[in-house]
Amino acid sequence: MIDFENGYDESSFFPVVLSSDRPFSTKVINPTQNSNNSGTLHFHNCFEFVCVYTEIECTLFNSDKLKLSNGDVLMISPHIPHKFKIHVGDDTSLFGRSPYDLFFVDLELLSQCLESFPEMWKTPLNDPISAQYMVFHPDTHRDICNRVYEIIKEMSLKHYAWCLDVVSLILLLFASISRIATNRKNAMSIRE
Secondary structure (H helix, E strand, C coil): CCCHHHHHHCCEECCCCCECCECEECCCCCCCCCCCCCCCCEECCCEEEEEECCCEEEEECCCCEEEECCCCEEEECCCCCEEEEECCCCCCCCCCCCCEEEEEECHHHHHHHCCCCCHHHHHHHHCCCCCCEEEECCCCCHHHHHHHHHHHHHHHHCCCCHHHHHHHHHHHHHHHHHHHHHHHHHHHHHHC
């Protein structure tokens, strides 16, 4: 059983302020540190996606340790305390680049943004993803990893109509993640 009380007591809340005009962001408001919350146990109010470019370790509040490698993508659900430990060592391949990129998505705000869409189109946004986290490896989930990289690229370049591209990619991303989560649920119920 997971003890949410102790997990939240020992972690800091770093809110991500989003709106229905832009329900995604690469920015986090961190009241205690200067934009580096990697070593602090913390949680956010929305989904966090992490693109990994070197060896890092993510520790979740329930002491699960995830070892992530170059190319991996980690999705952390809202309100799940976590922290990162970077294993750069002698790796000079980053050339001063950050060991990972991240972005945040608020599904509730995204759903409001798409109110005129038919309900069946919004199913991946309305079905809660019950997993606390999911790791996607490029060899087994190339489509998800590529979408996450495309989202980060669009957010950084900000070319004409970039917001539309980002929203489209996020919808495709959550459709793929929902498909995987549904297949896992179905496989578990068949086994039972």
